[in-house]
Amino acid sequence: MMFQQSSRSLLDASKKSSSFRWTSSVGRTFSSRSPQDWVTTEETDDPSIAILKMNRAPANTLSLEMCTEISKAIKELESNKKTQAVILTSSLPTIFSAGLDLTELHNPDKDRLPAFWGAFQQLYFDLYGSRLATIGAINGHAPAAGCMLALSCDYRIMSKGNIGLNESKLGICAPPWLGQQFIDTIGLRKAELALNMGTLFDTKAALDIGLIDEIVGEDDVMDVAKTRASQWVAIPAPARVACKELTRGRQLNELKENRKQDVDHFCSFVNQEAMQRNLGFYFEQLAKRKK
Numbered sequence: 001m002m003f004q005q006s007s008r009s010l011l012d013a014s015k016k017s018s019s020f021r022w023t024s025s026v027g028r029t030f031s032s033r034s035p036q037d038w039v040t041t042e043e044t045d046d047p048s049i050a051i052l053k054m055n056r057a058p059a060n061t062l063s064l065e066m067c068t069e070i071s072k073a074i075k076e077l078e079s080n081k082k083t084q085a086v087i088l089t090s091s092l093p094t095i096f097s098a099g100l101d102l103t104e105l106h107n108p109d110k111d112r113l114p115a116f117w118g119a120f121q122q123l124y125f126d127l128y129g130s131r132l133a134t135i136g137a138i139n140g141h142a143p144a145a146g147c148m149l150a151l152s153c154d155y156r157i158m159s160k161g162n163i164g165l166n167e168s169k170l171g172i173c174a175p176p177w178l179g180q181q182f183i184d185t186i187g188l189r190k191a192e193l194a195l196n197m198g199t200l201f202d203t204k205a206a207l208d209i210g211l212i213d214e215i216v217g218e219d220d221v222m223d224v225a226k227t228r229a230s231q232w233v234a235i236p237a238p239a240r241v242a243c244k245e246l247t248r249g250r251q252l253n254e255l256k257e258n259r260k261q262d263v264d265h266f267c268s269f270v271n272q273e274a275m276q277r278n279l280g281f282y283f284e285q286l287a288k289r290k291k
């Protein structure tokens with residue numbers, strides 16, 4: 001890995017506290033296959049290009065275990081010298097990733113919360129700093145931390161759905177490092193407007209502001225993703241890695257140096273009463289929406 005980070009203690013803690021079926025504070029039961037099935041990797045006909053698919057129905061939300069599984073898959077792919085590129089996509093029909101799993105944030109388990117945020121930080125390190133060329137094949141909605149997954153890729157193609165940082169709609173603000181990723185991608189003024197308004201962009205608007213690089217037809221996503229991956233792989237790996245270090249190294253190192261403070265900041269922020277009220281309200285609206 002290019003920007004290797006150490007997170008042993010947090011990830012070890014996460015393993016101890018893993019639970020895969022639980023009832024949320026608004027009474028919905030989440031269940032799924034085991035976390036090992038939430039993320040799968042596939043080969044393509046080009047041995048240098050792999051596919052990483054998120055399969056956590058119903059919304060590929062990022063729980064502690066989901067973050068850990070994606071990180072693990074990236075590291076496994078990186079450990080194979082032949083692999084030079086990964087296409088990140090979703091196996092769900094309309095959602096790339098709905099962002100952080102709100103059950104982690106609402107009425108949180110106080111011991112689990114720091115480990116959860118540590119796993120989310122680690123995922124950012126692993127994806128944003130990967131030695132691999134990363135192609136985001138965004139085939140559905142990608143709000144908030146779902147947008148972080150997309151922003152962490154080197155190249156983004158999108159077929160449908162909305163993308164952006166909508167945290168302000170939840171009564172919160174994106175963490176500084178995610179906000180910075182957004183600013184670095186679309187520029188300060190556009191980011192300022194979008195962050196404040198919690199704007200989610202459709203594919204056309206996302207292309208217009210430079211949040212994605214290309215719009216593709218639904219049936220063409222994987223073909224286009226493979227073509228773009230081949231183009232990235234054609235650049236000599238040391239050059240690609242050096243370019244990534246040039247554009248992303250400072251931001252990655254900044255969080256690395258402030259990792260503990262960021263976890264503490266997050267935990268005290270989320271544990272505030274007002275924050276919990278906002279989250280509870282948002283979560284209930286989400287659950288009621290369909291009815």
Ligand SMILES: CCCCCCCC/C=C\C=C\CC(=O)SCCNC(=O)CCNC(=O)[C@H](O)C(C)(C)COP(=O)(O)OP(=O)(O)OC[C@H]1O[C@@H](n2cnc3c(N)ncnc32)[C@H](O)[C@@H]1OP(=O)(O)O
Pocket residue numbers: 028058059061094095097098099100101102103141143144145146166167170172173174175176265266269286287289290
């Ligand atoms: C001052 C500095 C402070 C620094 C501190 C930093 C603090 C930062 C803190 C938090 C950062 C948060 C980042 C996040 O990622 S928060 C999550 C934001 N995500 C969202 O707002 C998306 C919410 N979801 C949706 O809008 C929709 O689900 C959508 C993605 C558009 C898909 O819609 P649709 O196809 O109609 O699907 P459903 O809405 O029916 O969803 C399917 C089921 O999944 C559940 N769901 C969806 N999203 C989440 C989620 N994020 N967490 C948990 N559960 C989720 C949804 O309720 C449905 O469940 P069910 O089938 O049981 O009804």
